[in-house]
Amino acid sequence: MAPVVQITDIHKIYDSGEIPVHAVRGVSLDIHRGEMVALMGASGSGKSTLMNVLGCLDRPSRGTYLLDGINIAELGRNELADLRNQKLGFVFQGFNLLARTTALENVELPMLYGRHRKHSAREIRERAMHCLEIVGLANRYDHFPNQLSGGQQQRVAIARGLVNEPQVLLADEPTGNLDSRTSVEVMGVFQKLNEQGITIVMVTHELDIASFCKRNLILRDGVVVRDELVSNRSIAEHETRRLKEAEAAAKLIAHNAA
């Protein structure tokens, strides 16, 4: 089976300033269906640039990118938008939910564009509700983002990413704004989705978050310096239990001390 993401010798050069910045210097990468990949690297390593290229938000300066067999170099602005709408789901670091808009309406958003817009309002609503159920927030469908916790907001964002049944779910530092406990909770959602067969690519700079994935890619100065499978993979379920026990213990100690 052909890889869902196939990039060959990709370069990205920003020449808006006086000195051209060579952010990505020749990356080749195949990602197959069902993979869960973490892109890691320090800031300036080119991981965000690579992510933008993977997300079809930006075009590579050189090299080819085939997404699900489609060469994105041949597509125009609107065709790229349709591709993003149909083949990709996005989860951002800052959640990027629309303010003063209910969770359900936020999830509906991708269905208002692209091929889904021929659907009726009821179909759209039902599909969005289903995705909220997947991330366990069906009971909060009418809440505004400011009425939800960070983890809940990110789960709404994940539901939004899922709603168009994408080929790949892209997450840019999905746990960057969350505490460790909530991070594990969100990673649990990702792992569950991955088990159901959804391909996930995420950017992170935290090693423990990367250990929840199946494959880690390390970028430095625009090139992949390491590409390995995770041997000792963390399972969110276990981690949550461990954290709960630790918290209980902390309370116990505190109780004894008093």
Added chain:
Amino acid sequence: MRFTNTFRVSLRALRRNTMRSILTALGIIIGVAAVITMVSIGNGAKSMVEAQVAALGQNLITVMPGSFSSGGMRSGFGFSTTLVPEDFEAIANDVENIDGASPEVRDSQQVLANGLNWRTNVNGVGPDYPYVKNWPLTAGAMFSEQEVKSLAKVAVIGKVVAEQLFPNEDAVGQTIRIRNLPFRVIGVLGPKGVTPWGSDQDDIVLVPYSSHMRRISRRTSVSSIQIQASTPEAIDKVKVAVEDLLTQRRRGREPDFIVRTQEELANTFTATNRTMTLLLACIASVSLIVGGIGIMNIMLVSVTERTREIGIRLAIGAHGKDVLTQFLIEAVLLSTMGGVMGVLVGVGASQLVAHYMGWPILVSSLSVIIAVGFSASVGVFFGFYPARKAAQLDPIDALRYE
């Protein structure tokens, strides 16, 4: 479906900022309301003037003496003494499409009665005069053709004269003295009010023109001849016929008369009024444009404020066109809602003005249609620039925008 979706998206965006939406629309509300109110006031004033002009008599045509020249000296209009009662008789007998006609001989005399006296306008007229001038009597009757022929000493007096000379009694049947001649009062005219140029029309005594010319003023010519055409359409025909007839009667002499129609008088008034209405509408239009700029302002702020939102929409698959349509619909919705509200406020304000000024309410449907249409186009016009700005944003830049 795609348009309804975009429409729904726009509606949601407006609802998220209810207060701001209302304040933005306020500019348009005021603009549209102002246009409608101003035009209504203008129209009301116009119809008032028209009613006043109509009260002078309907379909009225006036023949006045022209100028004459004597030994090289030329007089102005109205000084010729060649408009005679025979001219009137010829018109009354020969011209078609007229409902009535009356000569008018104007004079001013001291009138005595009842131990009181009063200086007033004493005019010699024909029996048709009250009818021609649309001026019904409240008591008694107008003198007849017979009384004109017999140079009868009878008079019909105006309301003011009746009040001045017979403050406590019925004027009809009483005797007044003009130039020491007794005239029997046979009728009292209804109130007609003050003319647009300020003279009191009710301060008047009417006597048969024949009696006036032979017994009071001793003149041979009349001051004017008033003719009422049977229909508004006949006015021009009658005017031409009167001119032809009088020219014929002059037998080759210079025409020494002028024929004026009431329409010409009314036109002056309506032209003045039209200018005023136009002026008011222009002032009001300025506020509409200011309202439109207000919408553009808010939409621009809104684009900047919602850059991230636009970025999200673009990232998850919105086309530039979708964003353009969304912002355009928002702007048009704002301005048409403002327009509709403005119509309501404007109609209300017009009613209020009409109520307090005692004017007829004349909200012209044309001004409503124009105001609402204009406000919608204001939305498109001033909404387009911000909308295009939003549509052309780069998704990455928009997402990074703080």
